[in-house]
Amino acid sequence: MKKRLIFLLALVLSIGTILSACTSKDSSTSEKGSKNGEPYEIKWYTIGTPQKDTDKVFAEVNKYLEKKINATVNMTQIDWGDWQQKTQVIINSGEPFDIIFTNGTEYVQNAQKGAFQPIDELLDTEGKELKAALDPTLLAGVKINGKTYGIPANKEAARQSVYTFNKRLVDKYKFDITKVKTLEDLEPMLQVIKKNEASITPMATVKAYLPYDYVFNNEMPFAFPLKGDRDHVVNFFEDDLTMQTYKTMHKYYKAGYIKADAATSKDTWPMDVENWFVRMGDSQPYADLVWSRSAKYEVVSVPAEEPTTFNDSVSGSLQAISTTSKNPKKVMEFLNLLNTDPYLRNLVDKGIEGVHYEKNADGTIKDLPARIDKYNVPTYSLGNHFILDLYENDPKDKWEKFKEFNNAAKPAPTLGFHFNSDPVRSELASITNISKEFYPALATGSVDPEEYLPKYNKKLKEAGIDKVLKEIQKQFDEWKEKEGK
Template sequence: MRKVKGLTLLLSLALIMGLVLTGCGGAESNESTGNTNSTNENTGNAVAADISKKVELNMYLIGSPAKDYDMVLAEVNKKLEKDLNATVKVNWVGWADFGTQYPLLLASGEPIDLIYASTWTNFYSNARKGAFLAIEDLAKQYAPKSLAQITPDAYKQTEVDGHLYAMPAQFFQYGDMGYIVRGDLMDKYGLKTIGNLDDYGKYLDAVVKNDSALDPSGQISSSGGLESYYANANGFYNILATQYSPFMVSMDDTSAKIFNLYESDGISDYYKKMKEWGDKNYWSKSILSNKDDKMFENGKAASNLHNQDSWKGAYMKHPDWDVRFFPNSKYTYKTSAMQDGMAIPASAANPERALMFLELLRTDQSYYNLLTYGIEGKHYEITADNKLKALDLDGFAPEGYCSWGFKSPEFYKEPVDSPPNIDEVRKQLADRALDNPYALFTPDFEPVKNEMAAVNNVVQQYALPLNYGYIKDPEEGLKTLVDKIKNAGSDKIIAEMQKQLDAFLAANK
């Protein structure tokens, strides 16, 4: 998942990415694996497709396009028209708005042929709501190579109620959301490392005192504050893998008991800290209206809260800044299969052709390279040792435009100008890695769907102001939040999800 944005969704985004990513196209790792020769019993043989009618595929991706994206897309369409008698139109859901715009798109009935899908876009709950088309049979005919790439474990993680609703990217890694900061500023301030939230606070404080023209944190309206960083640093895991979910398990607790983050020890002190930080202007007072997700890379902010891909992209674009990445989570996990993937909405007008296009993106390097790296000779070149050399980062930065949904370990190229300590950071993440006993748990929200919706609304209304220090008395604000969450049905949710989790663990001993 590469999310070149200042996006740390309230509560769960960083948690989910830390299941993690680093995603969102998370960060690449030398632990990456892919299986292009799976013995998946669900594979089939391609059949001749009727492509006599020319169609335009409607695809939605997350983020914003490169300056030269239309130029690159024109090259894709030249090939696609020849190969499939089709063209593709790419639409974008911006980072600042995707939390609201993405579900509205799926509910709108707009004919969408392909869309990026992930745990952090609520893939599982959307699938159960009927938002996506089951593709296991269609894929046997129109994307057999892609179907064969899916490992048995990845298939299980993507399957919902016995159906395959997406093609997961086969790029697995250890992911973590971390602190992306300017090394030149750290040296200027005499700071050596950022090992925890308090260290990050020292960096923000130094920015306020020494470089007041910069936004210290670089957060935007959809960031949601540092709550997920707090939870991850304490070893908490978002067991429901949905936006705005405060329901956690502690990875240090073998009893696997689900709890409400807002009723946990330490959360009150965290909110008091956020009140202090807000009063010290560690983030903009207009943060709730700020949608500029490129503040850091454009030199307007001193930090970014994101993953290794964002770090790598910023380092490549600004080597003079000595951009550094400091992991945050107590534990890391191999990213889930649906950390990144592509789905076909139920409203698709051309599902067969969409699958054929996705097959090309996943198995034909010429298509993959175009939408991942740009035009060879203009935006990149491949070196003698098979690495990627970016030629025009302003025109088209490698892996910067939601190509994570079809990211391939076979086609991936390591940039020659990656941060020099990238392997060291990857080792740090690998050293923190746990086997995730909950990786295959996909909860059924139907019994508590009304309560989940109500809790979602409460979190957005009452937790966000606490995260930005807007509440004069954070202790009272927390009490109000807990009361509202309980009234919304949190106890019922915990009871139902605990029942499902216990059954899952018993069946998977």
């Protein structure tokens, strides 16, 4: 009897030890990266028109995240027209937050001034699955002085500008858009639309395509030609091609094909308003299907250029972790999950199954009215595309085509080069103000380029453009030598 009692006591103690160990293990897992076991709230700023059902969707997101990583997310959407101004106030004020959508020049400048965390070590630990999933071209292209400050969305790494048309009008007037190769090729169609479609603006407000690799953006006068001499930076506003392009735009403006207030209007020409005939933008494989689905009418596009991998195409959609974040490790855990967990990625992007979309027997999906009306968020800005569910009318090879598109693209001259503007900061400030004065009117055709381009270039000279060009060339040559190019 005594031996049996000792055995039972030992068994009870063993079970207690095992349960204690399990409890301790579960607790340490759930509390990882948070204080006192409470879920860490991740504050996320992203671009896009605020949606009615965001809170409803993120209630489901947070149920999932609490179980997976003991965190919740508070996502704030900032509308397109307010984005730049409001986010710069947020960053410059030092407001504590965790994640912000960023891209292009804004990404580079905010990283260089210390607003974003370098995340290479976090990618090797909390983000290792995410790092393995990303296209290496994307990761290489977003490095600044050898460090990574943002997580690129796994999507098209290249850019291809296209002319996009309202298909109803193309079919109605039997236009052959396959013949459109240049801006000038649009003229016969614009004439017909202007004459016959009173409620349609023939050309949505666009900035005409020019074949350059811009150091900052297409408003600033610094670029490397995509053809010819790709090794020397130029002021492209002095080139004959720019003059010819702006002359065509001015001709279209005078003919009434472009809105009279194009230079000053803040109208972003949303795709879901059918008040335009042709517009210009950046494309990707099967983009017309995505745009048509969102617009609720059909559009069709033709290319204006060959696919090219630019700095702003690899950095076209990034999530950066703020240096004000109180828990970067937990934030990286969330970003790792968002980009590798199909359930979470689709929930954030498409909303709630049965409310915002339905899933078919074959795994494809279709939108419900609430998806378009109450939770229509920009897919490109949220993360990895390649784990998103396909729509029922999507080609089955959609993501394979994206990868082929990326692999076929040619690198731009400055891919991987990021200019440090500190040596010419005052000159750039003056040039920025001058560009804001001249560029919108020139690029939309609102003024005569034969009169205004010479004035623009004269002011650029007076502001010190030659000094900036020289500094860009110096840094570019040093970068090429260092990279062995």
